[in-house]
Amino acid sequence: MDLFVQQLVGGLATGGIYASLAxxxxxxxxxxxxxxxxxxxxxxxxxxxxxxxxSAGMPYWAAFFITVTVSFAGGVVIERVVIRPVEKASILTIIVVFIGLLLIFNSLAGWIWTYTIKPFESPFPDRPFHLFADISVRMHDAGAILVTLAVLTLVYLFFRFTPLGLAMRGAALNPESSRLVGIRVGWMLALGWGLAAAIGAVAGMMVAPITFLDPNMMAFVLLYAFAGALLGGINSPGGAVVGGFMVGVLENLAGTYVPFIGNELKLTLALLLIIAVVIFRPSGLFGKPVVVRV
Amino acid sequence: MAPGTVAPRIGGLTLSAWRKIGLAALLGGAILLPFLVSDYRTFQFTLVLIWAIGILGLNLVTGFSGQISLGHGAFYAIGAYTAAILTDQWQVPYYLTPPVAGVVCLVVGFLFGYPAGRLAGHYLALATFALAVAVPQILKYDPLEPWTGGVQGIFVVRPDPPFGLPINTDQWLYFFSLAIAVILFVAAWNLLRGRSGRAIRAIRDQQIAAKAMGVDTTLYKSLIFGVSALYTGIAGSLSAIVIQFVAPDSFTFLDSIRFFIGMVVGGLGSIAGALYGGIFIVFIPNVAEEISKAAPGVIYGVILIGFMYLLPLGVAGFVRTGLARLMRRLIGPAAGRDKASELERKQVVGGPAS
Structure with missing residues (x-):
């Protein structure tokens, strides 16, 4: 029971990180x-x-918020400078550009900070957190769940209750009409990139204390985020969040209780999940099937 | 060209005659090459051929058929391991392993492409991305160790040149790869020029219209994915024979990226582009690594994005435009216009694919 709850909470903690990236x-x-x-x-x-x-001596939370701000600005700049020129090109062209960005960031990180694995500080104290009775979980797991829930709530409130959030939703759903009512669709896209980069930064800072910091640490996180986003529905934000939590829990429980999976086949599990969703329910659990008008 | 017009001639020969002469010269040069350069260079050119085969495979599915695969490194690994396991466990002679590896990858690729092929382009990209990231882990998996050798990998015996030929092993392996490459390039050219080639391109350019014209798009998409995996699998088996060693750590996600870069640099939707791509992949990183261990990655990334902005059709597209200009100058504006514009038309690929 103790083990089960621990694995469940651990799964929710990493699941929250997958959910953010998803x-x-x-x-x-x-x-x-x-x-x-x-x-x-x-x-x-x-x-x-x-x-x-x-490392330069800044307090954790100051560094946290500066990083989120810088990432937001970076995301906006990338959209404006790199993505915008190929916006109207074919899917293949844009995916080539994405892969180019992937390589540049990965190698640049290796170049600047070397490939040596670094520990990353958790903002939460390193002691167990008593859940109930005699069952306790790691403080970082509980904290990571709280942080991701806070981020998700903020994002929800932003899109639901602010004029800017409404404008961004409009620009995504119907660019032509949005342009007619005076929304600057191009900038809404750039803001979307900024927000995505900022959310990703939070996910990175929450996962790094668990996985340690190295330039390749995100490969499996991204894979699970893909699986979560697909499982929940790639065009449903709420679905992606639920999907992210689900794959996190599934990953942990399968790793603990299914002997042949263990830690060795975690990536394969994500691959199988992705293939299963693509075969059986491409629109995901909560997404709408895509209908194309001919 | 409209019927009845005389084929333009340059120096008394038609364009197709010039093309044949060019190809014969290229093949002649390729045969002479190992006698002119050092063994190490010969080995490098063998690798160029192997990468070219793999890139051609990826180009079949991505460049010609418009389905994006980020996971061809997985088929490369499967092909290499098939060859290594066959020679290691069952003492199968090395020259029989490429066809077997090809068939294995054909089946795996078909089965993988079938479900993903029903969906829009980026789902396949996603699924293949996952495949590429997961395969090295599967190769390390303990229960498979009796076959795969686990983390240690498998050594492959170095073959001797047959029939007492007066050449060394490096040269023999070069010719062995060259023969297979020529067969596969001719096969690809044949596949792409007829009815099936039109269907494959139609799926890329306008899938709905292709379907309306009676092309079984799902079947064609999974078939071309299978054939593409076959090419890359054969490349993998050759790499196992030539490098004489396979291990999980030598088949990382980066291989998939390399195929992808080779295709983009060489030229999307171009058969000759695969060769340019192979040359790029083998020779450029050596230059870049002298700057820093991380430099190839940064250079690759910048080159990918730069090509999309400046040369979306890669080196092959650049060469083709250059030839078209040269043609216009040689034949004169009036007669040259037809042929030159025909050449230029050929490179209008992609467009707003679905």
Missing amino acids: LALVMIHRATELINFAQGEMAMFSTYIAWTLI
């Missing part, structure tokens, strides 16, 4: 119908920025 993916997908393959590497790069600030 949400970042879905945000860009809704606006542009594209899956940003560089999302994970952008998050990794942000986490290195946070590490640099903390």
Whole structure:
């Protein structure tokens, strides 16, 4: 029982991280119908920025908010400078550009900070957190769940209750009409990229204390975020969040209780999940099937 | 060209005659090459051929058929391991392993492409991305160790040149790869020029219209994915024979990216482009790594984005435009216009694919 609850909470903690990254993916997908393959590497790069600030002696939460701000600005700049010129090109062209960004961020991080694995500080104390009775979980797991829930709530409130959020939703759903009512669709896209990068930065900083910091740390996180986003529905933000939590829990429980999976086949599990969703329910659990008008 | 017009001639020969002469010269040069350069260079050119085969495979599915695969490194690994396991466990002679590896990858690719092919382009990209990231882990998996050798990998015996030929092993492996490459390039050219080639391109350019014209798009898409995996699998088996060693760590996600870069640099939707791409992949990283270990990645990334802005059709597209200009100058504006514009038309690929 103790083990089960621990694995469950651990799964929810990593699941929250997958959920954040999945949400970042879905945000860009809704606006542009594209899956940003560089999302994970952008998050990794942000986490290195946070590490640099903390190593320079800055308090954790100051570094946290500076990193989120810098990542937001970085996301906007990338959209404006790199993505915008190929906006109207074919899907293949844009995916080539995404892969280019992935390579650049990955190698740049290796170049600046070397490939040596670094520990990353958790803002939460390193002691168990008593859940109930005699069952306790790691403080970082509980904290990570809280932080991701806070981020998700903020994003929800932003899109639901602010004029800017409404404008961004409008620009994503119906660019032509939005332009007619005076929304600057191009800038809404750039803001979407900024938000996605900022959410990714939070995910990176929450996952780094668990996985340690290295330029390749995001490959499996991104894979699980893909699986979560697909499972929940690639065009449904709420679905992606639920999907992210689900794959996190599934990953942990399968790793603990299914002997042949263990830690060795975690990536294969994500692959199988992705293939299963693509075969049986391509629109995901909560997404709407895509209907194309001919 | 309209019927009845005389084929333009340059120096008394038609364009197709010039093309044949060019190809014969290229093949002649390729045969002479290992006698002119060092063994190490010969080995490098063998790798160029292997990468070219793999890139051609990826180009079949991505460049010609418009389905994006980020996971061809997985088929490369499967092909290499098939060859290594066959020679290691069952003492199958090395020259029989490429066809077997090809068939294995054809089946795996078909089965993988079938479900993903029903969906829009980026779902396949996603699924293949996942495949590429997951395969190295599967190769390390303990229960498979009796076959795969686990983390240690498998050594492959170095073959000797047959029939007492007066050449060394490096040269023999070059010719072996060259023969397979020529067969596969000719096969691809044949596949792409007829009815099936039109269907494959139609799926890329306008899938709905292709379907309306009676092309079984799902079947064609999974078939071309299978054939593409076959090419890359054969490339993988050749790499196992030539490098004489396979291990999980030598088949990382970066291989998939390399195929992808080779295709983009060489030229999307171009058969000759695969060769340019192979040359790029083998020779450029050596230059870049002298700057820093991380430099190839940064250079690759910048080159990918730069090509999309400046040369979306890669080196092959650049060469084709150059030839078209040269043609206009040689034949004169009036007669040259037809042929030159025909050449230029050929490179209008992609467009707003679905």
